[in-house]
Amino acid sequence: MADYTWIHQLAEVLNQRAFSSVVFLTDSHVDSLYSSYCAELQSQVSCPMWKIVVPAGESSKSLSQVERVCTELLQLDCDRKACMVNFGGGMISDLGGFIASVYKRGIAFVNYPTTLMAMLDASIGGKTGVNLSQAKNMIGLVRQPLQVIGPDLSLLQTLPQEAILSGFGEMIKCALIGMPALFDALEQLDVVEEAAIQRVWVEQCAMLKQEVVREDPEDYSYRHILNFGHTIGHAIESWRLATEQPIPHGVAVAEGIFYETALSHRHGSLSAEEMSRIQRLIRKFYPPLDLQEGIGQILSYIQYDKKNHADKINFTLLDAIGVARPDCLLDWQYCADCLSSQGQ
16 A cells, blocks of 8 residues: 655645646656556645656666657646656656756756665755766756655665665765764675665765765765765766666666775775775675676776866775765776776
């Protein structure tokens, strides 16, 4: 039986504003599971409401989908007082936030995350965007949602195991950059599944990200600590997408954490003991990916990372578990050597 608790809260948020209309944006997979959520919301909002469904999957984070959805908004006669509700995982948060930011130079949007990944990360902080070819998030901007609904942990019950593992990769990252006690707790887990994820962990990770974003909302410096594991992780994700062997974002981030932990030890102050603890936790739940055939492509994606500066690769490194240091500029060759040695 559907739990509409958070839908009721969303309706209250929407009815407090004089919106001319509400557009419920979701993907085909989420819509097949939770079409009743849209119907329930429609019964509670006081303005006209429509639903737009995009194909599930990372390929929908594209300019072609932006054009398609914006055209549909125009056909629905949505004006600048409309509000978009992004109901889905990280792809929907990124795509919907970007569309809401550019349609008629900006309409309000609310994020209602349905995956662990989106609850911890993608729905928070205002980063929106789409991919350019296979390069992750090359086109986008920072614009804050009106509100983030949840976390509605009841939605995790329908997630496949790989989606839970994807969100768990971001949870490990949060622990490493600012919550050492959480890392200690994660080390004690024997399995990663929906029943093992504690609400307090999700809320703490979301709070950490919110605090970092408040410190640096436009992502110029301190907010870069949130990118730990992502410089290499995004490149791995882009490579696998280009070779038509896509992997979940958080799985790629977990692999990126493995390698960027090694860089933190070799070119920073992370101890060998703590490097071993981190890499042991990663390998406990994520089998190693064979990167050797793709190293050239992975490195080329890393060279186009948005954070790079003065021909250097811009990494966030760890000084210790729970202590991150942003904007560490390393030569390209250091990264190549680390990948070639499988992060050992």
